[in-house]
Structure formats: C-alpha cells, structure tokens
Amino acid sequence: xxxxxxxxxxxxxxxxxxxxxxxxxxxxxxxxxxxxxxxxxxxxxxxxxxxxxxxxxxxxxxxxxxxxxxxxxxxxxxxxxxxxxxxxxxxxxxxxxxxxxxxxxxxxxxxxxxxxxxxxxxxxxxxxxxxxxxxxxxxxxxxxxxxxxxxxxxxxxxxxxxxxxxxxxxxxxxxxxxxxxxxxxxxxxxxxxxxxxxxxxxxxxxxxxxxxxxxxxxxxxxxxxxxxxxxxxxxxxxxxxxxxxxxxxxxxxxxxxxxxxxxxxxxxxxxxxxxxxxxxxxxxxxxxxxxxxxxxxxxxxxxxxxxxxxxxxxxxxxxxxxxxxxxxxxxxxxxxxxxxxxxxxxxxxxxxxxxxxxxxxxxxxxxxxxxxxxxxxxxxxxxxxxxxxxxxxxxxxxxxxxxxxxxxxxxxxxxxxxxxxxx
Amino acid sequence: xxxxxxxxxxxxxxxxxxxxxxxxxxxxxxxxxxxxxxxxxxxxxxxxxxxxxxxxxxxxxxxxxxxxxxxxxxxxxxxxxxxxxxxxxxxxxxxxxxxxxxxxxxxxxxxxxxxxxxxxxxxxxxxxxxxxxxxxxxxxxxxxxxxxxxxxxxxxxxxxxxxxxxxxxxxxxxxxxxxxxxxxxxxxxxxxxxxxxxxxxxxxxxxxxxxxxxxxxxxxxxxxxxxxxxxxxxxxxxxxxxxxxxxxxxxxxxxxxxxxxxxxxxxxxxxxxxxxxxxxxxxxxxxxxxxxxxxxxxxxxxxxxxxxxxxxxxxxxxxxxxxxxxxxxxxxxxxxxxxxxxxxxxxxxxxxxxxxxxxxxxxxxxxxxxxxxxxxxxxxxxxxxxxxxxxxxxxxxxxxxxxxxxxxxxxxxxxxxxxxxxx
Numbered sequence: 001x002x003x004x005x006x007x008x009x010x011x012x013x014x015x016x017x018x019x020x021x022x023x024x025x026x027x028x029x030x031x032x033x034x035x036x037x038x039x040x041x042x043x044x045x046x047x048x049x050x051x052x053x054x055x056x057x058x059x060x061x062x063x064x065x066x067x068x069x070x071x072x073x074x075x076x077x078x079x080x081x082x083x084x085x086x087x088x089x090x091x092x093x094x095x096x097x098x099x100x101x102x103x104x105x106x107x108x109x110x111x112x113x114x115x116x117x118x119x120x121x122x123x124x125x126x127x128x129x130x131x132x133x134x135x136x137x138x139x140x141x142x143x144x145x146x147x148x149x150x151x152x153x154x155x156x157x158x159x160x161x162x163x164x165x166x167x168x169x170x171x172x173x174x175x176x177x178x179x180x181x182x183x184x185x186x187x188x189x190x191x192x193x194x195x196x197x198x199x200x201x202x203x204x205x206x207x208x209x210x211x212x213x214x215x216x217x218x219x220x221x222x223x224x225x226x227x228x229x230x231x232x233x234x235x236x237x238x239x240x241x242x243x244x245x246x247x248x249x250x251x252x253x254x255x256x257x258x259x260x261x262x263x264x265x266x267x268x269x270x271x272x273x274x275x276x277x278x279x280x281x282x283x284x285x286x287x288x289x290x291x292x293x294x295x296x297x298x299x300x301x302x303x304x305x306x307x308x309x310x311x312x313x314x315x316x317x318x319x320x321x322x323x324x325x326x327x328x329x330x331x332x333x334x335x336x337x338x339x340x341x342x343x344x345x346x347x348x349x350x351x352x353x354x355x356x357x358x359x360x361x362x363x364x365x366x367x368x369x370x371x372x373x374x375x376x377x378x379x380x381x382x383x384x385x386x387x388x389x390x391x392x393x394x395x396x397x398x399x400x401x402x403x404x405x406x407x408x409x410x411x412x413x414x415x416x417x418x419x420x421x422x423x
Numbered sequence: 424x425x426x427x428x429x430x431x432x433x434x435x436x437x438x439x440x441x442x443x444x445x446x447x448x449x450x451x452x453x454x455x456x457x458x459x460x461x462x463x464x465x466x467x468x469x470x471x472x473x474x475x476x477x478x479x480x481x482x483x484x485x486x487x488x489x490x491x492x493x494x495x496x497x498x499x500x501x502x503x504x505x506x507x508x509x510x511x512x513x514x515x516x517x518x519x520x521x522x523x524x525x526x527x528x529x530x531x532x533x534x535x536x537x538x539x540x541x542x543x544x545x546x547x548x549x550x551x552x553x554x555x556x557x558x559x560x561x562x563x564x565x566x567x568x569x570x571x572x573x574x575x576x577x578x579x580x581x582x583x584x585x586x587x588x589x590x591x592x593x594x595x596x597x598x599x600x601x602x603x604x605x606x607x608x609x610x611x612x613x614x615x616x617x618x619x620x621x622x623x624x625x626x627x628x629x630x631x632x633x634x635x636x637x638x639x640x641x642x643x644x645x646x647x648x649x650x651x652x653x654x655x656x657x658x659x660x661x662x663x664x665x666x667x668x669x670x671x672x673x674x675x676x677x678x679x680x681x682x683x684x685x686x687x688x689x690x691x692x693x694x695x696x697x698x699x700x701x702x703x704x705x706x707x708x709x710x711x712x713x714x715x716x717x718x719x720x721x722x723x724x725x726x727x728x729x730x731x732x733x734x735x736x737x738x739x740x741x742x743x744x745x746x747x748x749x750x751x752x753x754x755x756x757x758x759x760x761x762x763x764x765x766x767x768x769x770x771x772x773x774x775x776x777x778x779x780x781x782x783x784x785x786x787x788x789x790x791x792x793x794x795x796x797x798x799x800x801x802x803x804x805x806x807x808x809x810x811x812x813x814x815x816x817x818x819x820x821x822x823x824x825x826x827x828x829x830x831x832x833x834x835x836x837x838x839x840x841x842x843x844x845x846x
Contacts, residue, residue, distance in 0.1 A: 050605060172499075183470065294722050301719050305592075
C-alpha cells in the first residue's frame with residue numbers, strides 16, 4: 001500500500017452485546033484518531049456486518065472527542081450489533097463479493113471486527129478473501145463475549161463485568177434470604193447466562209468466600225442435573241445455615257442431555273414454555289422439600305449492567321480495541337489481540353496476539369477441575385482464575401440518579417453504490 | 424419513670440427486608456449510644472418480633488462502633504427479620520402478655536419497630552397494651568417498605584433504592600435491546616415487585632427521559648391488562664423505535680381481576696406454575712406478534728441491591744432511625760417519624776411525625792394521575808414525585824471486586840425467663 005495515503009477503517013460489533021464492548025469501540029476509534037497519517041476515517045457498520053452488506057455505514061468522525069470518550073462508560077452496542085453469521089464462501093460467494101465491493105467503494109483498508117467465536121471466523125474469511133481478491137485489507141478481530149469461551153486469550157472482555165454482576169447479586173440476595181429464612185423464603189434460585197459453558201455460573205461462586213456464604217450451590221451445564229443429590233444438598237444447607245442460595249446456569253441439562261428449561265412447563269394451550277430454568281428448579285424445591293422459594297432470572301440485566309462493571313474488564317476491553325489498531329499499524333493481518341495473564345497475585349496482565357485461524361470455531365470450555373468433585377461449587381483453582389477479573393469498580397457518571405450513557409448521532413456515510421443487497 | 428435510671432431499648436426488623444433497613448438500624452443504635460444516660464443497652468430481636476416472643480434477644484453492645492457504622496452500607500436485615508403478624512389481642516392475649524413479660528424481664532423501656540403497615544399496627548398494639556398493663560414502654564415505629572405504601576410519610580425508606588435499581592436496570596437493558604433489535608430480540612420484559620400497588624413499576628418510567636427511550640410500556644396493577652391495547656402499543660414501539668422495553672409489575676391483573684402470573688402456566692403434572700408474569704407477557708408477544716423476546720425477573724435482586732442504593736434513600740433510612748430515638752427521648756409514644764417533602768426543586772425534606780393510629784392498616788395507593796390516561800406510562804407529576812427519591816449514589820466499600828457487607832456477631836442476651844413460647 002502506498003505510504004502516506006491514509007485508508008479508512010471499518011469497525012463493527014457482532015453478536016450479543018456486553019457492558020464493555022463500547023469501551024473496545026472507544027479504544028479502536030481513539031487510537032485511529034491518533035494516527036491520522038495512516039488511518040483516514042473510521043466507519044462503523046450500522047448493526048454490525050449487516051451495515052457493511054447494505055452499505056449502511058456510520059461516519060464516526062461526526063462524533064466529538066467527548067462523545068467517543070463516553071463510549072467507555074456506555075453499555076451495549078452504540079452502532080448496533082447483529083446476530084448474522086456469514087455463509088461459507090462456497091455457499092454464498094455473493095455475500096463476500098458484496099463486502100469487498102462496499103469496502104472498495106469506501107477505501108477500507110482496515111477491518112476491525114468486535115465479537116465472539118463466530119465473528120472471529122467471519123474476520124478470518126474477510127482476511128482470506130481480500131487477499132484472494134487482491135484488495136489489501138488488514139482484518140483484526142477484537143475479542144468480546146460474556147461467554148468467556150474464546151481460546152488462547154486468558155479472558156474475554158465482557159465476561160469480567162457479567163461475572164462481577166452475578167457475584168455481587170448473589171451475595172446481596174444471600175443476605176436478603178438469610179434475614180427472611182426463619183419465617184419465610186428458605187431457598188433462592190438465580191438463573192444466569194451460559195448456555196454451553198458454566199463460566200458465568202462459576203463466577204457466582206466468588207461471592208462465597210467463607211463457609212456457609214451464598215451461593216451454597218451452583219448448577220453447571222457441564223454437570224448433568226442429579227435431582228436427588230441436588231435436593232439433599234439444598235436440605236443440608238437449610239439445616240446448616242438456615243437457607244440455601246443457588247446459582248443455576250440457563251444451560252443445565254438433565255441426565256438425558258435435555259435442557260431443564262425445556263422440561264415440562266406448558267402454557268394454557270399445552271405449548272412448551274421456553275426459557276426459565278430457575279422456575280423449574282424452584283418448583284422442584286417446592287414439590288420435593290416443601291421449602292418456600294423465590295427465584296430471579298437476570299437475563300439481559302447481567303450483561304448490560306455497566307453500573308457495576310469490573311474495572312479490570314473495562315480496561316481490558318479498551319486495551320484490546322487499542323491494540324487491534326496498533327497491530328494493524330504494525331502490519332499484522334488475521335490476528336486478534338489477547339489478554340495474557342502474567343501473574344495471579346498480584347494480578348498482572350499484558351496484551352498478546354493470536355492468529356485467527358487458531359481462534360475461529362474453537363470454544364474454550366470450563367475446565368473440570370474448576371468444579372468441585374461433587375459438581376456443586378467452584379474449586380480454589382477456579383477462584384484464583386476468576387477473582388482478578390471482577391476487581392475494581394468503574395462507575396459511570398450519574399445525573400438525577402441515573403447513569404448518563406451516551407447516544408451517538410450515528411450519521412450515515414453517503415452511499416457510493418447503486419446496488420442494494422438483501423439481508 | 425425515675426430520672427437517671429436508663430432503661431434498655433428493643434429494636435426489631437419486620438417483614439421483607441430492603442437495601443437500607445440496616446441503615447435505619449444504624450441510626451437507631453448509634454443514636455441510642457449517644458444517650459447512655461437515658462438509654463441502657465439496645466437489644467435486637469433475633470428474627471424480628473419472633474425474637475421477642477421467644478426471648479431470643481441480641482446484645483448489640485457487643486458490636487464495635489465500626490461494625491455498627493458498617494450497617495449503613497449493608498443490605499437486608501442484620502438481626503433477621505420475620506413475616507409474623509401478631510393476632511388481635513382478643514384472639515391471642517397470651518402473645519401480648521408474653522411480649523410484656525419478656526420486656527419486663529429485660530427492663531425494656533423503648534420499643535423501636537422497623538417495618539411496614541403490619542408492623543406499625545403491632546407497634547401500636549404494644550404501645551396500647553403496655554399502657555393497659557402498666558408497663559411504661561414508648562413504642563416508636565420506624566418506617567420501612569419497598570412498597571412505598573405507608574400513609575402520611577412522603578416516601579418509605581427502602582423504596583428509593585428499589586426505584587433506582589429498576590430505573591437503572593431498564594435503562595441498561597434498553598440500550599442492550601436497542602443494539603440487538605435489527606436481527607434479534609425486539610421485545611424485552613422486566614418484571615418488578617409490587618403486588619398491590621404500582622409504585623415500583625412507576626419508578627421504571629424515570630429511565631425514559633426522552634421520547635423513544637426505554638421503557639416504552641409500563642404495566643401497572645392498577646390498570647386491568649388489555650391484551651389488544653398492549654399488543655398494539657408493542658407493535659407501535661417496534662415500528663417506531665426498532666424495539667420495545669416493558670416494565671411489568673408482578674401484580675398485574677386481567678379484566679376479571681385475576682393475577683396474570685396465575686393465568687395458564689402448568690408444570691408437567693398440570694399444576695399451576697406460580698410466579699412470573701414476565702414469561703406470560705413474553706409468550707403473548709410471541710403468539711400475537713411473533714417478535715423475538717427476552718424477559719427478566721429481578722425478584723430479590725431489586726430490593727437487596729445495596730450496590731446501587733439511592734443516597735437520598737440511605738440518608739432518609741438513617742434519619743428515621745435516628746429520629747425514632749430522639750422522639751422517644753422527647754417523650755413521644757405511639758408515633759412514627761415521617762419524611763416530609765419541603766420542596767421538589769431543589770429537593771428538600773425534613774423529618775415529621777405521625778400518630779401510629781393514623782398509619783396502621785392504611786395503604787397509600789399510587790394516584791391515578793401518576794399514570795398516563797392510556798394506562799401505559801407515568802405522568803410528569805409522577806416524575807416530579809419519584810425523581811428526587813433515586814438521587815445520589817452511596818457505594819459500599821469493595822474488596823477484591825466484591826462489596827464488603829458486615830456480618831454481626833449477634834451475641835445472645837442471657838435468658839431471664841424459665842418459660843418458653845411456641846411460635
């Protein structure tokens with residue numbers, strides 16, 4: 001590429017959003033703005049890759065420095081995200097050709113894609129394709145997922161803040177139930193995200209620092225649900241501590257591998273009621289043990305809870321965004337900046353680098369030795385890994401009692417192509 | 424009572440706990456400790472009034488000043504609360520005689536009862552009875568309820584913090600859904616507490632400061648659920664803003680006055696599934712509009728969320744605890760300190776006083792003119808009332824990423840009575 005001719009960057013958010021994905025966006029945009037000799041404008045995809053396919057680009061240069069800075073403390077996806085997985089090149093070459101067409105039209109030389117495993121795969125494909133089609137694009141993936149399931153990187157930006165929310169919430173709810181248990185609720189069940197892996201559920205375990213503290217039981221998707229063992233454990237906790245607090249992953253399955261959340265609830269017409277494993281567990285506690293229960297389903301609240309974000313997570317989200325740009329400027333392509341853990345105590349980390357071909361389509365599972373042998377709690381090893389990730393508070397500014405999150409203008413870039421593209 | 428002979432105080436927590444009831448306890452105990460010439464020890468009831476009936480008293484003098492100070496930032500009931508309503512005197516005089524017997528044995532001269540409407544009634548009865556039985560006890564009620572339904576007082580300690588949690592959470596979830604709506608979830612439903620009145624649901628409305636902001640719809644227990652009108656409104660929001668965020672009170676009823684949460688869900692055995700109006704609404708959105716949905720049930724998380732407590736609420740909780748002691752020292756009996764609103768802008772308040780006979784068994788309902796004529800949102804008048812109550816943040820201290828809530832030693836006072844009492 002000719003030196004001295006800055007080319008534009010494309011940035012997009014992909015998949016489920018987090019409390020800190022905008023901090024990564026902030027890192028990308030602020031760093032690009034510091035290198036105007038190398039990078040022209042940063043165009044964001046409106047609704048992620050869909051914006052690229054439909055040539056619906058957002059001109060981030062229309063946003064002030066203060067607005068971009070405020071992205072650091074604003075949850076969710078400021079440009080819109082998308083659950084949209086590109087087909088295989090062989091199955092739908094038109095999709096890829098369209099992407100390249102749009103990128104050519106807007107002189108995109110850098111492709112920063114902020115997402116999880118699927119988007120790492122898309123990022124890899126764009127990189128390979130641009131090479132094949134002779135368009136020099138540097139494709140860098142910026143890691144993001146509350147599921148914490150990307151390989152190589154020690155953790156994924158977004159996870160630490162969900163982890164903190166879950167640990168704080170189950171601690172608080174534990175205090176609540178402990179006070180009420182004598183004459184009222186004895187069992188509290190909190191459902192958390194994690195359909196395939198128990199990372200988020202495991203984080204709840206951090207709240208229990210001493211014997212008897214909430215949560216008393218964690219139900220992981222990795223451990224087939226054993227009704228009798230569970231009930232015995234609930235009974236034991238109530239007898240020993242007066243109450244029982246349970247964190248349950250939405251992905252918990254029964255012995256036949258079926259999601260418990262699908263197991264039995266019917267609406268008035270007999271249709272399966274989807275979602276909500278917490279009420280299923282609660283019903284079981286009632287039926288088998290006759291304890292008064294309460295249950296909560298945190299759902300999006302947990303991943304949007306920027307008000308209680310982990311400072312470490314915010315810093316790592318920003319740092320990976322920043323590093324993505326710096327890697328591109330150093331000439332890297334088809335890579336992802338990673339978090340490398342240097343030490344546990346004191347917790348130290350630095351930015352590393354992974355090849356996208358080693359990242360895409362590989363899931364990092366919760367190690368079995370993070371779960372106690374009985375399957376109901378986390379081990380000291382898990383605690384050592386998880387604890388640093390929730391450290392520090394990074395409060396957003398408030399006005400009149402409410403957090404002041406930023407709303408971008410999201411001004412559209414003038415289209416250059418006549419053609420449209422159906423999504 | 425003979426001057427110069429300090430008598431002991433009894434303090435107990437009653438009913439559902441809150442994020443700030445311990446701040447009231449802190450106010451009571453710290454203020455008592457400042458008046459050792461008038462008040463001896465503060466004995467707390469273990470599990471509220473149950474502790475008084477069973478002579479299970481906690482000696483709060485065993486706790487350090489630092490520990491008592493930490494109650495101010497600790498959620499839930501540090502001495503245990505109870506859902507235990509005393510019978511009418513005529514129906515169960517033995518209960519009252521037992522209370523007086525325990526109070527006599529421990530030289531209780533002050534009765535501070537921290538709770539909602541039911542406990543105000545108990546407090547009144549204790550006061551009347553002690554007069555009748557010739558035991559000079561000053562009974563002062565300390566207001567507490569997330570339901571905000573006590574009369575006379577402008578607001579109830581505990582409510583402001585739930586209100587803040589709900590407003591912050593629905594704002595954050597709104598940002599989340601807005602980012603995802605193009606290709607994924609379009610409707611988000613968050614269920615909040617308030618079985619009889621819509622105060623908490625109304626507080627969610629504070630998050631929507633400008634047109635189109637979350638929440639777009641609030642479902643109140645005061646407004647019979649109109650399926651068609653609701654669906655039309657959801658459809659409209661999705662068309663206009665791309666998504667729809669809904670706050671629904673657990674107490675929403677259908678046109679026949681039946682709780683929606685009871686309306687139809689069955690477990691595998693055909694038993695009614697209790698709790699959870701959010702999934703019922705979600706199912707409706709799916710069936711009638713075919714929008715992808717997510718739902719959350721905040722349950723205890725909302726009332727335990729000390730991490731996002733309202734500063735105004737914490738201050739009022741402490742102030743009413745302090746005022747209760749000061750009123751007793753001034754010779755008052757059968758009263759409750761209240762919050763008096765002096766002005767909205769700037770928000771100013773002071774402590775007032777109400778007679779318990781005017782407080783007990785009277786519920787303050789959400790005024791109809793706090794709800795918009797269409798029944799789906801709050802009015803400017805509601806906003807003027809609610810907004811000051813969520814103002815300010817009062818963060819607890821953190822260690823290793825987790826809030827440091829205090830656990831008391833809760834040392835039992837040596838029993839003086841031979842008799843036991845069955846609860």
